Amino acid sequence: MEVRDRVRAFLDEHDPSAMSRTEFLGARFDAGLAWVHFPQGLGGLGASREQQGVVEQLLAGTPGPDGRQGIGLGMAAPTILAFGTEEQKKRYLRPLWTGEEIWCQLFSEPGAGSDLAGLATRAVRDGDDWIVDGQKVWTSGAHYADWAILVTRTDPDVPKHQGLTYFICDMHAGGVEVRPLRQITGEAEFNEVFLTGVRLGDELRLGKVGEGWRVAQTTLMNERVAIGGGRTERGGGIIAPVLQTWRDHPELRTHDLHRRLLSLWVEAEATRLAGARLREQLTAGVPGPEGSAIKLAFSKLNQELSGLEVELRREDGLTYGDWTFRRSDEVAMFSRDAGYRYLRAKGNSIEGGTSEILRNIVSERVLGLPQEQRADKDVPWKDLPR
């Protein structure tokens, strides 16, 4: 049966208005219409990636996953699919998809940002379990997450990339402490997470011991596509609120701003088309380093457009919505004020790989230029200066 027919049959049998969002998403998973390129029984049909577009189109307007599921859907799921055991896939993918279980990402540390492979959070074997100690930062959603994808150091005596192991971490386990981390926007969208003697069973390990770097690469490639790969219409995305202000306020327009806005409009459209072209290339394959480039382009655009918008608003640009320290569950780029957008966009070139690291990735993995000269390549992690 064609994917199209399956969606129609599914809709005939399931009325979204007669069931909860969780039930509807669960039924969608069971029908293989969550992510059609996943295997049967795991929310998919073993179909091609491009068929997902057909599904999204036909199911538009029905209840879908929410923003809190972003890390689970965009990063944890593809990683579990690629490296998980059959048991792990059966256990985690369905509640991840329905939103019954929320995921976060325990990667970055105070001492390991761009140099992620230098991370220091230790996992030490204790019988059938692992004991984890360390500190993670910039963890979105840690305060409401049930599970985390976690990278740890299991062998400090080998060079840094070889001594890492990847786990699924139970965020409700003893020894997991989540503290809000206030950002330049005034609120806490991120957290720092302290792991003190956290006991994780070996069945929570994802991939082989010492294989953590390879597993993390899968997560990161998917993250960059998730950050940069959104589908927009011409004039949509981050440029939309700027255009709205421009049209609503003729009195704010100047010749200089007009030229700059036109240049950015062209850049936004060129970037949108390049993203669409990349998605066409990716439909058959898996995310490659090209996704890093699109993320690079979108973060620059977000920053320049939001900066222009604050300037355009003149006196209003001198104001700010709300500095109150509070938790925020998702990044609300479009429903908030220009000042928030300007400040929040500064994170775009830092989160998910800084723009500088992404340029290294493009130049080395896409263009084949020589790798950075490095002092840490063949040295055991424990002997590295830090």
Added chain:
Amino acid sequence: MSLLYSDLQEELRGSVRALLADRCPPSAVLARVETDTPYDLDLWRALTTEIGVAGLLIPESLGGAGATPGEAAVVLEELGRSCAPVPYLTSSVLATTLLLRSGTPAAEKLLADLASGASTAAVAVSLATSPYDVKSSGVTVTADGLTGTVTGVAGAEPADVVLVPADGKIHAVTDFTVHTQVSLDQTRPIATIELDSARSTRIAPDTEPLTYALSRTAALLASEQVGVAEWCFDTTLAYVKERKQFARPIGSYQAIKHRLADLWLDIAKARATARNAAEDDPDEITIAVAQAWTSPVTVHAAEECVQLHGGIGMTWEHPAHLYLKRAKADSIALGTQGDHQDTLAKAANIPATPHGTGH
């Protein structure tokens, strides 16, 4: 609508690239630029007879191949990559599109000759003409024929026939004199066309086909520019991997790696806009975006090529300058970045300040 290349287009690209690799190496292009024959007519004959590039946009009923702009765009990419001195853009795209749009019997008669490459045409307007601001020519029409001078015309030297806008109509003329101007772009020089009581054939009763053809040619010019940018990028990338200073390839320095990563991304965006503009019936915004983005990116690619080649990039013997000159000339051809942005302001509803300078 796909932004990727079809298998057929890749096949066409392969044929054109192979022929150009054989007959149009940079050394041959360079050797020609200071001769009296700026266009390589042997190469043009090979492209038209062996591959049939001239008739791509012409329907089969008129002797052409009935292909789409997407195929013509791939040919332009390859010609741009080689800075090939052939009248493809000027005859097989600009003049051909004008004739197709006018659709008169006289136009169709000319198209049959153009399709095979047996005859070549040029349009007697400056290459610097913006599709959004086509001014009337200085050519006058009297009982004796057409008289006047048109400057800045590209592709005039090899043309058998020129299409001349005059008196609000378009005329075909075969009796004309060409004087090549000393041109910035040495691989597509501009020339002055002189008409002295020249007899003509009426091609179109108004100049709408000219405006249309300029706009559609601007759309496809973006693909030529992508080809130029791609050569500059590939050549530079190969050079920085090989050139050593301070006992390291210069391409191992972040200052250079990061510039090339940015340039690669800019060219990837240019390719996406150019593919979008090579669809069958692009709207005004699509064309303006392709030009407004691709023109400055291509110039930047050529400038980076010269800079990152260091001393050798500044020499006459290295072909980088041919691409710099083509890139800069292309950025003026058929509307500048600013002209295309002005059109976007109207077409995409981004109005200028109501009081001139605003505050």
